[in-house]
Amino acid sequence: MKKVLAGLVDVRREELPRILPLTLAYGLVMASLYVLKPARNALFLDQLGVAQLPYVLMLVALIGGGVAAVFTRLIRLIRLDRLILGTFLFLMINLLGFRLLLPYGWGWSFYLFYVWVNLYGLMATSLLWLLAGVIFNPREARRLFGLIGSAGIAGAIVGGAFTSWVVTQVGTENLLIVCVALLGGGLLLLLRVRSGGEVSPREEKKSSGALADIGRSDLLQLLGSMAALTAVVAAVIDVQFNDIVDRAFADKDAKTAFFGQFFAYLSGFAFLFQIWCTPRILRSLGVVSALLFLPLSMALGSVAVLFAPGLAAGILLKIGDGGFRHSLHKSAVEILFLPIPAAVKQRTKVLLDTTVDNLATGIGALLVLVLTAVLGVSYQHLGFVSLALVGLWVGLVIRGRGAYVDAFRQALDRRAIDLGELTVEVDEAAALDSLIASLDSGNERQVVYALDMLISLRSRRLARAVRPLLQHRAAEVRQKSIRVLCNQAEELPVDEIEGLLQDEVLEVRVEALYCMCRQDEGGIEMRLREALQSGDPKLRSAAVGCIAAHGTEAGELVDDAFVEELLADRSAEGEDNRVQVARILGNLDRPEWRLYLRQLLEDSSPRVVEQAIGSLGAIRDPEQIGWLLDRLGDRQLRRAARQALAAYGPAVLPALRRCLLDKRVDPVVRTGVTRVLSDIRSQEVVDLLLEDLDAASPWLEHLMIKALSRLRQGGGSLFFEPRRVEEILARQVEAYYQLFEGLQLYQSVDGEAPLQLLQKVLREKQAQVQERIFRLLGLLYPPQDMHRAYLGLVSGQARL
Template sequence: MKRWLSSIIDIRKGEVLVTTLMVLNIYLILVTYYLLKPARDSLFISVSGAKNLPLVFILIALVVVPVTTVYSRISRSFRLNQLINYTTIFIIINLFLLRWMISLPGQVWVVYAFYTWVSIYGALTTAQFWLLANAVYDASQAKRIFVLFGLAAIIGATTGGEITNLLIKEFGVSTENLLYFCVVFMAVCVFLVTWIWSLTQKDIDEGPVARGSRKKAEPEASMGEVFRDVKSSRYLMMIIGIIIMTMVTATFVDYLLKAVAEVAFTPAGALKPDKEELSAFFGKYYGRVSLLSFLVQFFLSYRILKVFGVSGAIMFLPVSQLLAAVGMAVAPGLASGVILRGSGDVFKYSIDKTGRELLFLPVPLDVKKRVKVFIDVLIDRWFRGLAGGILYIFTAVIILTVSQISMMVIGIVLLWMVLVLFIRKQYINAFRQALDKGEIDPAQLTFKITDASTVDNLIKALDSDNARQVNYALGMLAEVQNEKLIAVVQPLLKHADREVRSRALRVLGNQGERGLGEEIRLLLSDEDAEVRIEAMHYIYLSNPDKGGELLRQYLKGDDFYLQSAALGCIARYASRDEKSLITGEVIERFLNRQDEHAVPSRKLLAAALGTL
């Protein structure tokens, strides 16, 4: 538990205040979104009816592209803090206008506008937050801190849903008046962004949106190039096919839940559902599903990936949808609808999300960037709109029942499962090819590799006669914990390539097995400084109670190799308190060397002092 908590809360000196403000910011953004979502759903269903949901699905697909284009052009004219705050103020003004328009009698079009607006709000505000986060933190900080923002977002979603239910049920707040609470939260976000910017602006001096990356902007790929990338790769075509099936299924399932909720919350003899009951229901639903998704992601995803691999992980979502769709077809109702969409939402944002990230692992980075744009711009929007169009035909033209639409979902999911079965072999082949070509950049990984098939392929690569490929595999395994690694990595400690020895030590140090002490001590005399530092770090980890004292003894000794290894280990890995071991006396000893180690001694000291 302590290790798990430290992986989430790893905030260092100078980061506490800014990170706290960023956590509050994403928390309030999600609280607001999950106040708006139940209001959006209940207002639309109570005014226009669930039968018209397909039309608003189509409308969202049509509106998002021009809105995104306009926003992109406007963003070039402002610094990032100005862009975010002006957008937030515009949102606040919109909320007041929407609250007024909702109160106007007979204006059905308003609920269409509100539904579409909320969908855009959710995408826009979260995208702006991550723009700010990437501007405030560098890559090394991001790996430590961004997981905390993900946790804050989940808690915010859960809080927003539960607050909606509480305000309506216990305090009698009307659905329309939830928008006033959103205004307050958004106003606080303006204050938070202003404060964050004032604390970090000295580090953000390149202009707004461009600051997200320090690299020179790459020319945008044409859609023709992207189509060629996809067409030339059977593997990419399968990934996109799975994403399309996921989107179409999610759209159908969204409609089914709202259709049965409309019936369930329509009082006997009434023509329309109870708006407040619907809002309270959707608030509770979104809150509980967010909480379950968090629990699955943090406590089950790792184990599932480790046991079942990538293909097993991405099979969880379609299997859950298949079983739940059968239940909906046989016994349509609110309980079946909650299980159907709830299982989809829980797995989609936990196990399936991680599995899909792993599917893209063997794809070259430049191709991955182009295909992601293709998915975000075309696949996501067009196929959600297409699903809405198909749903409209089913509900307004053919007039299918909930059970019959559930049967359609079963057919889509079966096709989805076939694609998952076929992609397993394609994934293994693509991963092997990527390893051979060195197309996976370990520095680009935003998650830990845990699935069995990927780890097994990396272990096989360790037997290669090519030192470059072995180094590459060790780099990918640097943060992996797997009992198989100790036996296969240990022989690499005697490898002729010094980088292989160094990386092998790093992998072994991460395994928690401390029975290699004698073999590791021999490497303290290795000719390579990096190998000696990693060997010292392994010994330091093997003595958690007296690691600091060992480092002190090595620093005071006469052996330059041991001294330099201890200094390098302290600079790179030691805690803030243990860095105090680099005393004035130690500094003088390194500065005053006049032997053959004088130059490397001073270089190492300069690097160590730079970390203090």
């Protein structure tokens, strides 16, 4: 199974233990949800009728927002692995309880069950996506989240189809027992994703200030208006669709079977459309045209219900909402968010996804209630309301095109799009236009930035625009232009790229040779062998660099004789070759070659030594930990040594701890250890620092708290035990108070220079303790807020 999975998608071997159980678990959770949804709809309609649906939708809107807020708070307070375990067990017990409760036929129980299923979907799926966000970095997420989402769609298809198939045999209520089994299976898989309880959520995304952000941005106003109109129209359509199904099927199990089959086909349609059509629509028509698919499809369905009412019209009506909303429309909205600064996006996206969506759904349900229960409008004629809202929606989208294009261009000019956090492709038509235009910029950094965003894209226009950059004066531009062109389906400018094999910059030569190797019918190995055996030193060094930079595909070309020859090379290209050999030794990690690596650690070239140190981190040679610790005291090599030690991960913690607490060790080295600890993003590091703070001297205590603060500010999967932090915080507050009393005492006495010096020392110590207090508060509360509060306090300005 793992081999099949790795062949279908771009999954690295080391990612399989994380991605495989998480993907399967998400599929099971979505299958359970799409078993529950048909059961929920059918039970509610059978027992209470469609006239009660607007009331329950309003209830969902009211309760959903409150539960989301409470759930978000729990995510901050409870470690994610424990929260997942507790939530899944709680949901499984709830399912068993509803199985016992629903047969009594009490009206309130069906209201409760309807609302609960919505909350079930919110809690179970959000926890899994939160876990995915914790265990995968943004670059991994870009490759892997599509796989997880596809598993969810597959689960929805299977869940719906299974419901349609078995409901007539087992009955609607007994489907809840099936969901218990599915959820239990998902939980068992999730327990394999992480061990040791290291998982904790990233910092919550606050919505404070989001309204002000929306007020300042035309693009955010467009997004907010679309989110509201989408939810209102979806609520109207939902009522109409359920009314049509209620009249078409009299039997409860028949309703359940239809809903199950419909949801299965709808999920399949959404999946196929997302795979085959969404990329083509975004590339050819652009994001604004893509945004029109959802409202226009809703309008088409509303027209069908108005003038040709029946089950077929109802299906067409719901296809727009269920088919496009979570495929093409969602992708288009994600692209619209690209030019929004990350901090603003975090605040506003939470507001739009929760508060606005819930509020608008409630408004839509209230509108249906007023029109049908008060004014006597039939469910069929609610289509006129949908058409009016869609007209407003389409007008907003067309008017908003300029806002998106302007925002994207401004973001490119400011280089405000964080490439490390980018999880969507930017091959949408207008975005591609802006990126291609940026390639003509006289600003070298902006050209490099645009090329970084274009590396994974393919387009005929892109190949024509990038080709002139092969002659750019900046080496980095030439290098990345080769990479972009090599990824295109168009015929390569072979002569120009081969000419770059003689470039003065090694990195450009390496990229050019690798590109030619990928195009060579004889394969990478043959081309590299020819380059290594050539008498051209530039080509030879490019081949060595290519082997070092691009993995072990040609690892069989590297043997003892090859390594020893390059180590002995003292020509003009020799230093570059030794740097690349050090890199190769780190990539291949053959134990018998570690002697060569130790030889490179004594090289006369600092570049060679730094690369050899980096390779030590790559192979995690335990015998060299002590040597690396000593290099923390070397001004020239300490940075490379810190990075190498951090690459060892938790395995190096015992040695770091001994060094940290040994008072005989040079303070400079101990200071470097705290920096290394802050670079190892592991729960063991947090626990170690919190535990050992009591044994630390004041100067070391300050550095350890700074290390904790850096770990916290980096976000990710770390949990800071509140009680332990509060204990340390109380001690710091007490120390601050004692210093304050001492300072007040000495300030009340006129003294000579020694006394003034003492006062200065006390003030400096007080400032350090004050800094530690706010850093510790940042472990308990949002660190950005605590940092701003600290800056306001030390500024001395009352208004801050």
